[in-house]
Amino acid sequence: MNTPPESLKQLQTHFSEAVFSDQRGLIAESVMQQGELSAEQRVGIYRNSVHGILWQYLASLYPVCNQLVGEKFFEGFSDLFIDQHPPGTPFLADYGDGFSAFMREHDAFAKIRWINQVAELEWARHQAWHDTNQLVTDFSLLATLTEEQQLSAQFQLPDSMQILHSPYAIHQVWLAHQPEDYAGKIPLEEIQLQQDDYIIVWRSERQLQQVQINEQQWQFLSAVRQNKSLAELSEQFQEPVGVLLASAIQHGWIISFRNY
């Protein structure tokens, strides 16, 4: 009795399984052998090609992590990640989320947890870069609001704004791996790793901005992101609220407001 032909869906499923795992048996039944290469070897060419592209892509997303663990380890670790987290959308820029969580679960990183925090920073940079640019509001319009409207006003961060907190000095680690001479950059071996870091990353026109802020600024921007009104921000931050707000607007960390 002849085996019924595979449906297109089955064929695609088996091909995907072959590309993202070592299970090449099922797809090999549907692939012709040619020349000296077996069906499994021919499918393997596709697997290597897909893995190669995704590994290079991950290396470009996580360049500091790549340097920290070494290219050879990074490639092997990426292979594991790619098999367990194949792309879920046809847009490559979506790929790579969860890499830091995958690191956190892996035994190899048990004693170097700070590296997966660096991965979170690198993913935040990627997300910020791929968000849209927005126009900045004319803040002089605040003067036209009534007192009640001013109190209920809510402020908006750029959509690209990523607000991070880490128990490790990941901003310094990131700086230490950049070729440019940024202010405050020190060699990796001189960095005191165990210290809280508050960082924001956002996109301004065609520039990606990454700035270390203090804990109060971090709390303020987090509160703004929660859509707290000016009255609520004043209640929470008391006297520093004026400086926090003006400084955030001046630096481009707040780009507009709305009132109800």
Place this chain on the structure above:
Amino acid sequence: MSNSKILATAAITSVLALGLTAASGVMAADEKVEMEKCAGIVKAEMNDCGANGHACAGMAKTDGDAKEWVKLPKGTCEKLVGGVVLEG
């Protein structure tokens, strides 16, 4: 006047004191600028979209690569040293 109201009013005053008005580059929503792809003038990591064997914006590896491009208002590219307008 409650303490929060006083603080909020002072905060608004601080913002207004900055004298920030709309950015000079702000355009009206209905104003459209025709754009074109301009290659050969892009700094590393500043390119638009996929080209040159990589998949992503911001992945150009060198300054001024002949295959990397950014979108510019039409007519700008021909004024730039090394700028080449790409079709499409």
